[in-house]
Amino acid sequence: MADRQRALPVAADLLPWIAGIGMAELGTAEVAPALTTAPDTAASLVYRAEASGPGELMVLGPRTKAAYFTRDPGTWCLSLSIRPGRGQLLFGRSVRVLTDRAVPLRAWWGGSVDDLVADLAGLAAEPLAEPGTGGAGQAR
Template sequence: MRTLAPLNASAEVLTGADRGVHVRGPDTAAVLAFRSGADGTGLVVLGPRTQASYLAPADAPRCVTVRLRPGRAKAALGVTMSDLVDRVVSLRDLWGTPADALLNRLSARDDTEVAHGLAGALEERVRAGSAADTARADLVDAAAGLLTGAGRVPEVARELGVSERHLRNLFHDAVGLSPKRYARIHRVRSVLAAAREEPWAELAAETGFYDQSHLSADFRTVMGVPPGAFRAGRLPAPVRCAWSLL
């Protein structure tokens, strides 16, 4: 995975050579994807995902994704993030003909060029925003950073000098999730990124859960299986990737 400045987006490449079940974990961020397969080439947007999905081996031989920071997604994509939660939409539905022009420019490029082309197009959208848009995005980014640590909603609101209500409204608009749900999903993602052999009680303490039982409950809610079953590879039956259904 590569980090792309100045949006601080990150890019990842998946190919049809990948085998086995692909686990797409919950995610607090929106993702822009360039997808190329037997059924054609296109640009799709994945909204924030509140639950994991388990996908069969990819039909697409090539997919380049760019994951956006929470505070920048609304300005970059031009839509309130609450409208995209748990959805996959064509970029053309959001941008219209500029999406077609971007797709034409990227179709013959290699993966690195595609990733930077996507990030550049998103950056242009962000830069076209107002100073007020930038200030709101900075506030959301700051709040997101505090929430992914040990910060709780009342503490984060006080730290940033805003009311809890204002913070929740900002998150609903810019992230599509409540601050509490954002923090819960981030903690589960931290568990997924941690060493698989580490005891669950230790992981709970390291990733911000109150205790192991809270980790288990939140993990099962968003991953669809208990943490022990996930670690043992007992996963739900895979489904077809929704990107190919657009």
């Protein structure tokens, strides 16, 4: 299966908090190409699940430089770009301490993220549908 990525619409109620949502299902090829992320002043909340195990919610701080990394085949990812100035209110602490770093959300919120992770794991188990065809990524 080839990599499939797309931007999802942000619900009107979330627009003051979320600048964008991206979803990707990264193919099952034996050799996956390296991914590149450009510098970004926004923090992100990212859920990443691999075929080999449970997923995890991570808070990614602002990035001052590009990053290059590889990933395991079968990875599923949902990324929410947090509007500047909203990280403190959303996470309960400044995301400035995360510049060029990432931490598990559990480190900040404790076990209260477990239900959210379970819900996201259920979405990751669904195939990534094309717009308008149902499946993961469609508005519920």
